[in-house]
Amino acid sequence: MTVHSLPFIDLQAQRARIGEAIDAGLLRVAEHGQYILGPEVKLLEADLCQHSGAKHCISVANGTEALAMPLMAKGLRPGDAVLCPSFTFAATAEVVAWLGATPVFVDVDPHSFNMDPASLERGIAVAKAKGLRPVAVIAVDLFGQPADYDVIESIASAHGLWVMSDAAQSFGGAYKGRKIGTIGLVTATSFFPSKPLGCYGDGGAIFTDDDDMAVILKSLRVHGQGTDKYDNVRIGLNARLDTMQAAVLIEKLKILSDEIAQRDTAAQRYHTMLKDAVPVPRIAESCVSAWAQYTVLVPQSKRTAIIARMKDDGVPTMVYYPKPLHQQTAYRDFPLAGNGLPVSERLAQEVLSLPMHPYLDAPTQERVVASLLRALKEA
Numbered sequence: 001m002t003v004h005s006l007p008f009i010d011l012q013a014q015r016a017r018i019g020e021a022i023d024a025g026l027l028r029v030a031e032h033g034q035y036i037l038g039p040e041v042k043l044l045e046a047d048l049c050q051h052s053g054a055k056h057c058i059s060v061a062n063g064t065e066a067l068a069m070p071l072m073a074k075g076l077r078p079g080d081a082v083l084c085p086s087f088t089f090a091a092t093a094e095v096v097a098w099l100g101a102t103p104v105f106v107d108v109d110p111h112s113f114n115m116d117p118a119s120l121e122r123g124i125a126v127a128k129a130k131g132l133r134p135v136a137v138i139a140v141d142l143f144g145q146p147a148d149y150d151v152i153e154s155i156a157s158a159h160g161l162w163v164m165s166d167a168a169q170s171f172g173g174a175y176k177g178r179k180i181g182t183i184g185l186v187t188a189t190s191f192f193p194s195k196p197l198g199c200y201g202d203g204g205a206i207f208t209d210d211d212d213m214a215v216i217l218k219s220l221r222v223h224g225q226g227t228d229k230y231d232n233v234r235i236g237l238n239a240r241l242d243t244m245q246a247a248v249l250i251e252k253l254k255i256l257s258d259e260i261a262q263r264d265t266a267a268q269r270y271h272t273m274l275k276d277a278v279p280v281p282r283i284a285e286s287c288v289s290a291w292a293q294y295t296v297l298v299p300q301s302k303r304t305a306i307i308a309r310m311k312d313d314g315v316p317t318m319v320y321y322p323k324p325l326h327q328q329t330a331y332r333d334f335p336l337a338g339n340g341l342p343v344s345e346r347l348a349q350e351v352l353s354l355p356m357h358p359y360l361d362a363p364t365q366e367r368v369v370a371s372l373l374r375a376l377k378e379a
């Protein structure tokens with residue numbers, strides 16, 4: 001018997017809702033022909049400012065450049081240390097290394113999966129002991145839940161560090177009444193297709209309330225331009241968001257709040273069905289997760305078998321992330337906040353992400369849960 005496989009993220013269900021409006025937007029761009037920094041780019045940036053409450057939004061080509069450009073704007077250089085979690089996607093630390101600076105890896109909290117403030121303190125001490133200058137913290141909002149910014153910001157300011165929020169997975173969420181995009185000196189997000197706000201290719205954006213930072217970011221985006229792109233006042237990049245992608249995002253942003261509410265409903269349903277069987281995600285009080293992922297923990301010795309059994313049932317799962325960065329070949333020589341990062345190392349062995357998107361219905365989730373519970377018992 002062939003089993004019908006569920007999608008992990010159902011982008012076609014979203015197309016059924018707003019596909020026509022997106023296609024019309026794409027056609028408008030094809031016809032007006034302003035493919036680079038066309039009117040949709042400006043409009044999207046204004047919409048993103050309004051949605052987040054940030055003063056400035058600079059759209060860019062992808063989330064990785066969104067993380068790198070603020071570091072460039074602040075003149076990050078060799079000898080500088082940037083504290084970041086190890087349990088994250090490579091881009092978070094990669095951009096620090098691009099500039100010859102040193103990422104210092106910090107452990108995460110076992111419940112939120114986000115930066116552990118006690119480990120951050122240890123990381124700052126380790127950086128200093130190694131003769132590095134700690135200058136910044138990149139906090140990651142893993143799986144959509146904002147990091148614990150009140151505590152992180154107070155540690156950072158006590159040590160004279162500035163904070164960047166890696167909100168690649170959390171745009172649309174909120175931390176204690178502060179919307180993502182308004183936290184730290186600067187916030188970077190990604191519009192990779194699978195993100196809560198995703199486009200039809202690569203895209204990203206940077207948010208800041210700092211006027212000087214905004215001017216430099218706009219310059220960096222187009223080869224360090226001054227009065228125009230043939231006046232080069234600093235070393236920059238080509239990091240523009242395509243007008244076509246802006247047209248897609250304008251339509252998707254209109255339904256983002258509704259989609260996040262729908263993701264939250266789906267997360268609550270998983271919670272009710274799974275809370276007595278496996279450790280489930282915990283969202284801190286007064287925080288809104290964008291629910292980029294719904295991630296549970298399963299016994300390390302059984303995970304491979306669980307994944308295989310669920311696959312046989314037509315239920316896709318993902319492991320984000322199978323190896324923390326400090327154990328990756330490219331990153332293993334960078335300093336750690338302590339003697340190993342035990343929580344990151346354990347989570348990498350136990351996490352399992354289940355299908356999550358705004359268009360999940362109860363029967364589909366019951367099928368996912370039944371498959372997981374059976375796999376847990378039989379694996």
Ligand SMILES: Cc1ncc(COP(=O)(O)O)c(C=O)c1O
Pocket residue numbers: 062063064065067088089091092140166168169190191192202203204
């Ligand atoms: C936490 C995190 N940071 C950064 C990125 C990089 O974004 P992009 O793939 O758009 O370059 C991603 C997404 O893939 C991510 O999940």
